[in-house]
Amino acid sequence: xxxxxxxxxxxxxxxxxxxxxxxxxxxxxxxxxxxxxxxxxxxxxxxxxxxxxxxxxxxxxxxxxxxxxxxxxxxxxxxxxxxxxxxxxxxxxxxxxxxxxxxxxxxxxxxxxxxxxxxxxxxxxxxxxxxxxxxxxxxxxxxxxxxxxxxxxxxxxxxxxxxxxxxxxxxxxxxxxxxxxxxxxxxxxxxxxxxxxxxxxxxxxxxxxxxxxxxxxxxxxxxxxxxxxxxxxxxxxxxxxxxxxxxxxxxxxxxxxxxxxx
Ligand code: SIN
Numbered sequence: 001x002x003x004x005x006x007x008x009x010x011x012x013x014x015x016x017x018x019x020x021x022x023x024x025x026x027x028x029x030x031x032x033x034x035x036x037x038x039x040x041x042x043x044x045x046x047x048x049x050x051x052x053x054x055x056x057x058x059x060x061x062x063x064x065x066x067x068x069x070x071x072x073x074x075x076x077x078x079x080x081x082x083x084x085x086x087x088x089x090x091x092x093x094x095x096x097x098x099x100x101x102x103x104x105x106x107x108x109x110x111x112x113x114x115x116x117x118x119x120x121x122x123x124x125x126x127x128x129x130x131x132x133x134x135x136x137x138x139x140x141x142x143x144x145x146x147x148x149x150x151x152x153x154x155x156x157x158x159x160x161x162x163x164x165x166x167x168x169x170x171x172x173x174x175x176x177x178x179x180x181x182x183x184x185x186x187x188x189x190x191x192x193x194x195x196x197x198x199x200x201x202x203x204x205x206x207x208x209x210x211x212x213x214x215x216x217x218x219x220x221x222x223x224x225x226x227x228x229x230x231x232x233x234x235x236x237x238x239x240x241x242x243x244x245x246x247x248x249x250x251x252x253x254x255x256x257x258x259x260x261x262x
Contacts (some may be wrong), residue, residue: 041139047147047170054135058166060153062087062119063107064207066214070141071134075123077163079218082119086112089190089208089228091171092180095144097197097204104197104204105182105190107211108145108171118220121153121166138169145169146177169260187224191231212241 060082061069091108098104109117124134147170152162173181185193197204212229215222233240 047149048167049062050148052150053139054132055065055150056124056135056150056165056167057131058061058121058123058164059138059155060151060166060168062109062117062168063211065122066120067210069122071122071137072125072130073122074125076120077122077153077155078120079118079220080155081116082153082168084111084113084213085109085117085151085170086115087117087222087225089194090181090183090186091144091172091178092182093144093197093198093199093204094180096201097207099197099200102163102197103180103182103193104108104199104207105193106171106204106207109168117213118160118218119223120214121164123164135167138167142169144178144180145171146174147172150176154245170242179180185232187228191228191235194228195232195235205236208232209241216241 015148025109058075058077059065059069060080066078086109087107088110089105089107090110091106092098093106094100094103095108096104124131126134141246149170150165151168153164153166155163171178171181173183175181194204194208201207208225208229209232212222212225215225224261232238
């Protein structure tokens with residue numbers, strides 16, 4: 001698979017560019033091709049059994065878990081990233097940010113060589129019993145995500161050693177295991193769906209805005225995410241966030257990393 005799907009962070013991993021290149025938004029008939037590619041790439045990932053998930057000390061969040069873990073933790077690693085996965089708004093949400101009649105879109109991870117996905121890792125607090133309760137909570141919360149992986153989590157691009165390993169929940173393109181999978185669509189269509197969907201947890205747009213705000217807080221530049229946010233704001237006639245990623249990066253004195261994958 002092509003490496004042209006994101007960029008590896010440089011030696012100062014505070015800002016990364018996840019620009020839409022080869023594994024990113026396809027157009028026209030390329031959707032079906034991408035779906036097939038995604039299915040075959042994901043079939044390489046068998047994940048871990050639920051029992052393994054219960055043994056994990058850390059959980060890596062790349063969506064709502066970043067800003068709202070919802071459980072007690074004893075350590076938080078942020079910003080941090082995982083390699084070989086790209087964040088995409090390809091998962092349908094029928095119980096959270098949409099309904100079965102009008103699904104919203106939440107993020108999942110697509111295998112993508114050379115890509116990185118930024119997020120936060122949380123160490124589950126407490127004794128064995130409390131940790132078990134937390135995983136049971138996560139299993140319930142992430143029940144529309146059908147794959148569990150234990151992934152190396154990095155904080156330092158100059159080191160090949162992960163900081164920790166963590167459990168991550170992924171929604172795959174296997175529709176028998178994940179009937180809510182929506183897959184790729186033009187960014188304008190995704191924006192419209194997010195702008196108009198509402199579920200038991202609230203408007204889909206708030207999910208997107210919270211995620212974009214998390215990336216800004218970490219000084220991570222996620223071009224496609226910010227573009228989607230801008231499209232949704234425009235559709236809803238909402239003012240911009242007033243804090244473009246490059247402004248935030250400049251304010252933090254962090255250069256925008258334009259390094260190629262290493
Ligand atoms: C995650 O945050 O890690 C999973 C996706 C979500 O719950 O939004």
